[in-house]
Amino acid sequence: MPATQTATFAIVPEGPFSWDAACDVVAHFSPISRHWAGSGDPLRVALLLDGTFEPVAVALRWDGDRLAGEVAGTRDIEAVSRQVARIFSLDHDGTGFAELGRRDPEFERLLAAFPGLRPVCFTSPYECAAWAILSARISMRQAAAIQDRLIAGFGTRLEVGGGEVWAFPAPERLAELTELPGLAAIKVERLRGVAAAALDGLLDARRLRALGPVDGPASLLSIAGIGPFWSSGIYLRGCGIVDEFADEPLSIAALGALHGLGDRPDPKTLARLTDAYRPYRMWATFLLRVAASRGAIPGLAGREMAIRRGAIGRPTGRPPGRHR
Numbered sequence: 001m002p003a004t005q006t007a008t009f010a011i012v013p014e015g016p017f018s019w020d021a022a023c024d025v026v027a028h029f030s031p032i033s034r035h036w037a038g039s040g041d042p043l044r045v046a047l048l049l050d051g052t053f054e055p056v057a058v059a060l061r062w063d064g065d066r067l068a069g070e071v072a073g074t075r076d077i078e079a080v081s082r083q084v085a086r087i088f089s090l091d092h093d094g095t096g097f098a099e100l101g102r103r104d105p106e107f108e109r110l111l112a113a114f115p116g117l118r119p120v121c122f123t124s125p126y127e128c129a130a131w132a133i134l135s136a137r138i139s140m141r142q143a144a145a146i147q148d149r150l151i152a153g154f155g156t157r158l159e160v161g162g163g164e165v166w167a168f169p170a171p172e173r174l175a176e177l178t179e180l181p182g183l184a185a186i187k188v189e190r191l192r193g194v195a196a197a198a199l200d201g202l203l204d205a206r207r208l209r210a211l212g213p214v215d216g217p218a219s220l221l222s223i224a225g226i227g228p229f230w231s232s233g234i235y236l237r238g239c240g241i242v243d244e245f246a247d248e249p250l251s252i253a254a255l256g257a258l259h260g261l262g263d264r265p266d267p268k269t270l271a272r273l274t275d276a277y278r279p280y281r282m283w284a285t286f287l288l289r290v291a292a293s294r295g296a297i298p299g300l301a302g303r304e305m306a307i308r309r310g311a312i313g314r315p316t317g318r319p320p321g322r323h324r
Contacts, residue, residue, distance in 0.1 A: 007070075007077045009071065009081040010068050011081060011085050012065060012066045012067075013066075014094060014095055015094030015095035015096070015097060016098065017094060017116050018115060019062035019067065021114060021115075021116055021117040021118075022120050023036070023039070023043055025290065026043065028293075030140035030141065031122060031147070032045075032120075032123070033144065034144070034166070042163075043059070044057060044060075045087070046123075046158055046165040047084075047124065047167065047168075048127070049074060049079055049080065049083065050082075050083055050124065050206070053126070053170040053198070054074050054076075054170075055155075056071065056073040056074045057073050057158035057160035057167070058070065058071050058072075058084060058160060059163075060084070070160055071160070072158055072160040073160075083123070083124075086121065087121050087122075089118035089120070089242075090118070094118060094283075097111075100277050100284060104277075107258070107276075110258070110291045113291065114287060114291065114296075117290060118283060119282065119283055121237050121240045124205065125208060126198040127168050127238070128233065128237060129198075129203055129220070129230070130168070132226060133187050133191050133194060134146055134183075134191075136187070136225065142182075149181060150177075150180055151166045154173045154174060154176070154177065155169050155173075156169075171195040171199045172195070172199070174191055174194070174195035175195040177195075186225075190225035194226075202219060202220065202222075202223065203238075205240070208220075208238070213235070213241070216239070217231035217232045217234070232247070232248070233248075236285075242279065242280060242281075242282050243278060243282060244281055244282050245284070246285040249307050250289055250292060251285045253300060253307045254288040257292075257299040259273065263307065
């Protein structure tokens with residue numbers, strides 16, 4: 001384990017933000033739920049620093065009107081602060097998000113039910129891409145168990161805020177993977193491909209953001225095992241994009257059900273509804289997905305998994321997204 005050096009930073013959100021809501025998402029989101037140790041502790045997050053893949057640990061606490069972080073593993077505190085801000089969608093002004101409710105009364109109900117909720121993202125596009133490979137065609141619980149074994153064998157143990165946390169394997173370590181219990185050989189090969197793509201700079205968040213919503217995801221399709229569904233997911237949830245609607249079955253079904261239009265609103269209706277959510281379309285997408293998973297959208301309860309798999313909920317005239 002690298003020598004532990006600690007320093008601190010603080011992020012003051014612009015606009016409404018609920019740290020309790022963010023922690024609740026972490027606790028229930030399988031790819032990152034390992035960071036959750038309970039409400040009595042700080043939220044200890046391990047991440048690989050953008051650009052260098054340096055393993056870093058940060059202990060996060062809500063302190064009055066700001067998110068306070070204690071950092072171990074690096075001296076580049078500003079870089080950690082920027083990455084944490086992106087993970088918790090604190091790198092954008094959220095003052096106008098509530099305005100969406102005035103344009104769409106149905107959406108206002110969700111804003112009231114989940115006050116201050118902002119998207120919680122993957123720690124990096126690289127980790128998101130690795131999760132895409134790990135989780136293909138198995139349950140999220142199974143994928144999380146395999147990820148735990150991968151991290152235990154190839155990750156980095158760090159200490160911060162009075163406890164330990166494990167960082168995901170850096171690309172150099174992941175490239176050494178030859179086998180792992182419960183992981184198919186094809187997935188081992190594809191994880192090494194993700195590692196190579198990261199080392200080549202293909203999974204850099206700033207690069208993907210700069211490429212934009214068309215060229216960014218398209219640039220990831222060269223990575224074996226990453227199809228249209230996950231290339232979009234890596235761009236949106238790995239890079240912390242704010243103003244793109246996630247064109248995937250559950251988001252579309254949630255939006256349709258919210259407005260009494262069924263699981264598959266037609267493309268013109270979909271465009272009209274999502275235009276009302278500019279410039280926070282991805283934030284709106286996230287709120288719709290959380291609301292659907294918590295049973296807050298009538299008509300979707302108990303059907304989320306079937307919709308995610310594409311069995312139902314595809315918009316008319318659109319091909320199914322592929323989860324590869």
